[in-house]
Amino acid sequence: ATAEKAVTTPFITAGASPAVATTDKRASAVLVILARNREASGLRSSLKQLEQRFNHKYHYPYVILNDEPFDDLFKETVDAVVSGNVSYGLIPKEHWSYPPWIDRHKAAAGRKKLQDVLYGSSESYRHMCRFNSGFFFHHPLLAQYDYYWRVEPDVDFTCNIEYDPFVYMQERDLKYGFNIAFHETSATVTTLWETTKQFMAQHPEYVSHPNTLEWVVDKRTGDYNMCHFWSNFEIASLNLLRSERYQAYFDHLDQAGGFFYERWGDAPVHSLAAAMFLRKDEIHFFEDIGYRHSVFENCPAGLTVNLQNCDCNPKRNVNAQDHSCTPDFLRLDPRSDFNITTMKQN
Ligand code: GDP
Ligand code: MN
Structure with missing residues (x-):
């Protein structure tokens, strides 16, 4: 409350209190949301919490995208709860439709096959x-920014965030920040790993050394172990996604058609890209950001954040459970440099 006053009261000059000083610095960053008109109240709930926990001190702008135009009710609902400027964007048809090389019958058969998933x-x-994997970062409304924080309707931000995660990323040259990691439903990504290995074989120059591939490979079989960062929460570099190598990776996947023939998620796609292109020390676990999406949550209360500043139960922290992939990520050697062709750690 004091910090909010310091920012809005004209009688206090900048630098008069530490709270003001910390809110001076800003990263070139944006809160990015994809949503439908019918999700207005769910989004309001997410944004009220994000503002209360974080953005009321920082006023980062929002870009909200949709494959259909947003209606007035949606915009009024959002505008009423945010402290940053909001831009509403329409997604171009080419980014939300079948590319010409996709066989629609094969896609329909693929959907039928996965009907129980x-x-x-x-x-x-x-x-x-597919949009979140390959296109959102090309939207003109995001062109001016370096970092994004992805937010969804109906999520909870359960702890106060007492610093600026964007500035944190920028100062440490971090490229990808996550909050929850676990295993993907394997039926949705049957050929994703094969297709990714094909890409690495065709473009060895794009794979970084060291990398974090060890985190996604089952060392006994050489298969994908299904570990992925849950992408409904992401604080990451837009320049990473706009890079030549990420673009080449997405194009390779898109040509293979698994977004339609299977059900490749943007979470495993972003995660495999991070594994190929980033060192461990470029990836950050935001363990202090309390966050809940549907049945899973990261709850740092009493662990890294004062219990009194949170509204969640640390016993339900998915990152501390066996089926999470977060402990494996944290255990990874920072110099880890897995070579997929020899299946060897260098
Ligand atoms: P889940 O998190 O995997 O269960 O999937 P969600 O239903 O939460 O969808 C992920 C994100 O994409 C959310 O921000 C949704 O609002 C958004 N989304 C999903 N489907 C559509 C769609 O058809 N149109 C638009 N505009 N947004 C969508
Ligand atoms: Mn969701």
Whole structure:
């Protein structure tokens, strides 16, 4: 409350209190949201918490995207709760439709095959995953920014965030920040790993050394172990996604068609890209950001954040559980440099 006063009261000069000083510095960053008109109240709930926990001190802008135009009710609902400038953007048709090389019959057969899997029979979900994998960062409304924080409707931010995660990333040259990691439903990514290995074989020059591939490979079989960062929360570099190598990776995947024939998620795609292109010390676990999405949450209360500043139960912290991939990530050697062709650690 004091910090909020310091920012809005004209009688206090900048630098008069530490709270003012810390809010001076800003990264070139944006809060990015993909949403539908019917999710207005769910998004309001997420944004009220994000503002209260963080953005009321920083006023970072929002870019909110949709494959259909937002209606007035949606905009009024969002505008009422945010402290930063909001831009509403329409997604170009080419970024949310079938590319010409996709066989629609094969896609329909793929949906039928996955009908018992979550979103397995949904076409729109596939367009969404492909958009988040390959296109959102090309939207003109994001062109001016270096970092993004992805936010969704109906999530909870459960702890006060007492610093600027964007500035934190920038000062340490971090490229990708996550909050929850665990295993993907394997039926949705049957050929993703094969296709990714093909890409690495064709473009060895794009793979970094050291890298974090060890985190995603089952060392006994050489297969994908299904570990991925959960991408509904991401604080990351837009320049990473706009890079030549990421673009080449996405194009390779898109040509293979698994976004439609299977149900490749943007979470495993971003994660495999991070594994190929980033060192461990370029990836950050935001363990102090309390966050809940559906049944999973990261709750740092009493661990890295004062219990009184949180509204969550640390016993439910998914990152501390066996099926999470976070402990494996944290255990990884920072110099780890896995070579996929020899299956050897260098
Ligand atoms: P889940 O997190 O995997 O269960 O999937 P969600 O239903 O939460 O979708 C992920 C994100 O994409 C959310 O921000 C949704 O609002 C958004 N989204 C999903 N489908 C669509 C769609 O058809 N159109 C638009 N505009 N946004 C969508
Ligand atoms: Mn969601």
